[in-house]
Amino acid sequence: MDNAVILAEGVFSTTYGKTANGLIRFSKRYNVTSVIDSRYSGKDSGMILTGKSNGIPIVSSLREALKIGADTIVVGAATDGGFLPVEYRPFISEAIRSGMRVVSGLHEFVSDDPEFSALAAKSGSEIIDVRKMFRDRKDPFTGKISEVKAYKIAVLGTDSAIGKRTTAIILNNQINSMGRKSVMIGTGQTSWMQGFPYTVVVDSMINDFIPGGLESTTLEAWRKERPEFMFLEGQGSVLHPAYPGSFEIIGACRPDAIILQHAPARKFFDGFEDFPIPDLSKYIQILELLSDRKVIAISINRENMTDIQVDNEIEKLEKKFGIPVFDPLRSTSSAVSRILAK
Secondary structure, three states: OEEEEEEOOOOOOOHHHHHHHHHHHOOOOEEEEEEEOHHHOOOEHHHHHOOOOOOOEEEOOHHHHHHHOOOEEEEOOOOHHHOOOHHHHHHHHHHHHOOOEEEEOOOOOHHHOHHHHHHHHHHOOOEEEHHHHHHOOOOOOOOHHHHOOOEEEEEEEOOOOOOHHHHHHHHHHHHHHOOOOEEEEEOOHHHHHHOOOOEOOHHHOOHHHHHHHHHHHHHHHHHHHOOOEEEEEOOOOOOOOOOOOOHHHHHHHOOOEEEEEEOOOOOEEOOEEEEEOOOHHHHHHHHHHHHOOOEEEEEEOOOOOOHHHHHHHHHHHHHHHOOOEEOOOOOOHHHHHHHHOO
16 A cells, blocks of 8 residues: 555645545545645644544655655645646655655646656656546446446535535445445545545546446446445535536436435535525425435534534434434434435
């Protein structure tokens, strides 16, 4: 397993650092040894992200990361448009000159950059652009998704960067720990980086082939694993002005149930402060009409909320909608019970 430093300068623990945040929480592909973000240099990354120590230090330079043992640098920022931040270029250049492997999930391919490719030719550094691996995949949709007999739960959201993947992973892991077989179907670059083998990066593909990519990946997981459950990672939000994801997941993967991820304290779409997030009931109505299936639970993203505020919100939403509402970072019991009672 590669020893990776996560480059998250200026964005760690924010929505723009969601790739870094995800890799700190879960990674089967990389042994994460440090995080670069000079704002928190010297601190423990777990304390910054979750309030619990994880032993992964935050440093301010690549030199420090190399001393800790990093041989790979992973770009942990998820920027609007997928562009590489200008301030990240010196880190990437230094990493390539040092012979490190470079991994990026951005739309702007590091391997296409003349400066970086020339440096890599000299040092022998390997550059992996995750989205580039899926860009030319052209699987047609066939309808064979009907062969999949697992109980498929799509974790969809009211916004982008709101915790859909994290909730799906937590529930997937929880059910596996109970001896019931479950498989995670990743749909984004961070899931690939985290090491989930059944992942297709949908926003790197030609739109016509997204349903086929989702179907073939889900079908492959079913044929190889025969799980009882599958968790489908959502993308964007059905009402998001810039990232209107989830339509393809509902259409191609045909989920049996939906869990809706919501951040009660977030009033506007992330990065679009002129666009208020519609009422939760509107999402539930739209998703149930689109899928002809039920929203069986609501998962709370607790950003900018205290424990008491989260508890009050859970009580309020459970009364309003009559379904389990849970904070996945504290307890999944109500949602897991609902899933197992399918």
